[in-house]
Amino acid sequence: MTAKLQLVGIKKKLRGRQVLDGVDLDVAPGKSLVVIGGSGQGKSVTLKCALGLMKPDAGKVLVDGADVTRMPAEIRARVMKKFGMLFQGGALFDSLTVWENIAFRLIYADRVARTEAREHAIETMRKVRLAPEFADVRPIELSGGMQKRAGLARAIIAKPDILFFDEPTTGLDPITADAINDLIVEMVKELGCAAVSITHDMASARKIADEIAMLHGGKIVWRGPAANIDASGNAMVDQFIAGRAEGPIQAVV
Amino acid sequence: MINPLAPIGRGTLAALAETGRFSLFATRAAASVFSPPFFLGQFARQCLQIGYFSLPVIGLTAVFIGAALALNIYVGGARFNAEQFVPNIVVLGITRELGPVLAGLMLAGRVSAGIAAEIGTMRVTEQIDAMNTLSTDPFKFLIAPRVLAATLTLPLLVIIADIIGVMGGYLVAVNSLGFNGATYLRNTIDFLEVQDVVIGLVKAAVFGFIIASMGAYQGYNSSGGALGVGRATTNAVVGAIVLILAVNYLITAFFVE
Numbered sequence: 001m002t003a004k005l006q007l008v009g010i011k012k013k014l015r016g017r018q019v020l021d022g023v024d025l026d027v028a029p030g031k032s033l034v035v036i037g038g039s040g041q042g043k044s045v046t047l048k049c050a051l052g053l054m055k056p057d058a059g060k061v062l063v064d065g066a067d068v069t070r071m072p073a074e075i076r077a078r079v080m081k082k083f084g085m086l087f088q089g090g091a092l093f094d095s096l097t098v099w100e101n102i103a104f105r106l107i108y109a110d111r112v113a114r115t116e117a118r119e120h121a122i123e124t125m126r127k128v129r130l131a132p133e134f135a136d137v138r139p140i141e142l143s144g145g146m147q148k149r150a151g152l153a154r155a156i157i158a159k160p161d162i163l164f165f166d167e168p169t170t171g172l173d174p175i176t177a178d179a180i181n182d183l184i185v186e187m188v189k190e191l192g193c194a195a196v197s198i199t200h201d202m203a204s205a206r207k208i209a210d211e212i213a214m215l216h217g218g219k220i221v222w223r224g225p226a227a228n229i230d231a232s233g234n235a236m237v238d239q240f241i242a243g244r245a246e247g248p249i250q251a252v253v
Numbered sequence: 254m255i256n257p258l259a260p261i262g263r264g265t266l267a268a269l270a271e272t273g274r275f276s277l278f279a280t281r282a283a284a285s286v287f288s289p290p291f292f293l294g295q296f297a298r299q300c301l302q303i304g305y306f307s308l309p310v311i312g313l314t315a316v317f318i319g320a321a322l323a324l325n326i327y328v329g330g331a332r333f334n335a336e337q338f339v340p341n342i343v344v345l346g347i348t349r350e351l352g353p354v355l356a357g358l359m360l361a362g363r364v365s366a367g368i369a370a371e372i373g374t375m376r377v378t379e380q381i382d383a384m385n386t387l388s389t390d391p392f393k394f395l396i397a398p399r400v401l402a403a404t405l406t407l408p409l410l411v412i413i414a415d416i417i418g419v420m421g422g423y424l425v426a427v428n429s430l431g432f433n434g435a436t437y438l439r440n441t442i443d444f445l446e447v448q449d450v451v452i453g454l455v456k457a458a459v460f461g462f463i464i465a466s467m468g469a470y471q472g473y474n475s476s477g478g479a480l481g482v483g484r485a486t487t488n489a490v491v492g493a494i495v496l497i498l499a500v501n502y503l504i505t506a507f508f509v510e
Binding site: 052073080083093094105109164 | 290375385386
């Protein structure tokens with residue numbers, strides 16, 4: 001079976017620093033891959049390269065086996081329709097209401113009529129358990145957890161093939177974080193899509209991952225089923241999941 | 254040993270690189286105005302935001318400048334008994350130069366800064382990235398409507414500024430310099446040529462394009478949180494003002510020669 005999404009030898013240099021030094025990753029349809037790693041190890045850059053928001057210096061990003069790295073913008077926009085992304089801070093458009101945010105792709109990219117788009121948005125709000133009475137407020141009036149739900153609703157409204165999550169639980173209290181984790185698992189299962197998440201929250205990683213990969217020094221240093229994470233045999237993984245300052249990884253303070 | 258010429262060379266190269274980057278950005282912005290999809294709702298909203306809501310600023314600027322201009326020309330003209338030329342020089346100065354340039358400078362402050370701050374905040378909070386993942390090109394959704402609205406509404410604002418500026422001169426001339434109102438208006442209208450107004454409107458359209466594209470450029474390329482957005486806003490205003498004044502000279506020289 002061809003991978004839904006495959007990263008081959010991705011390299012990226014930013015401000016003179018080699019952030020990614022040959023990252024290889026792939027995720028099969030219907031599987032959830034979580035990339036863990038410390039701050040500044042290139043998790044976000046990996047995600048941005050996969051999404052096409054950043055051009056890698058070398059390497060390829062394959063979606064359904066087709067290289068999307070060097071596609072013209074119009075064709076990439078079509079590939080983007082297969083993607084849904086939940087941003088770390090929500091990245092909701094603060095000039096639009098919650099329902100317009102959720103239905104953004106339908107209104108502005110697919111040119112669906114507003115009344116129909118609104119119905120769709122409210123239906124999706126129910127799915128992520130966001131009360132429909134919030135449809136007409138601005139995102140700024142929502143709590144952090146509700147913003148994540150709205151962001152998730154916006155990501156899944158067009159039934160994507162691949163969902164991306166950037167630190168889905170960062171900034172949330174443990175209970176809300178767990179609710180968001182449950183929601184992610186539920187949505188990924190319901191849509192049957194592939195999921196790629198980056199996080200440094202191990203509780204979140206254990207909950208949502210089928211497979212876990214650890215990024216360190218611009219490379220994938222370990223990869224395996226989520227169930228094997230405690231018996232990885234890799235000193236860096238052990239240090240990371242135990243959260244120890246001493247070990248092969250030097251803490252950056 | 255540090256080469257004393259190195260900083261000069263580095264500065265020159267950086268300035269050239271920046272000019273090149275802005276030119277590419279402005280070209281892409283202009284191109285995106287003409288290629289679908291078009292976002293008419295966004296365009297209408299920007300016309301309101303950039304054009305209509307700038308009316309008070311433009312009107313106040315124009316009336317005071319027209320009034321001050323009339324006074325100065327009266328004093329200057331009196332030195333060689335040419336006080337009667339006040340209406341002619343006021344209307345010429347306003348339509349060809351002060352109307353478009355002052356409207357441009359005021360809007361560089363109001364509009365360029367606003368666009369840079371809004372798009373810059375969208376950049377640092379990943380809203381621009383989010384828009385890309387939603388299959389919507391930020392150049393078409395955010396930048397093209399702003400650039401088009403500014404390019405089209407600034408000439409309209411300048412027509413209004415011209416009229417209000419002439420009115421400012423008229424009020425001062427009639428009420429405190431002893432001019433006859435009817436004669437003043439007759440002199441103004443007889444003296445004014447179509448070309449004077451056209452030059453002013455051409456300038457206004459170009460300034461409108463500069464204002465919106467400079468604001469968008471700085472905002473789009475901002476990074477580093479609140480500090481970065483602040484820097485983008487300042488750079489947008491300074492960049493737009495400098496460019497407006499330089500281009501104003503070039504357009505004037507082109508029409509005069």
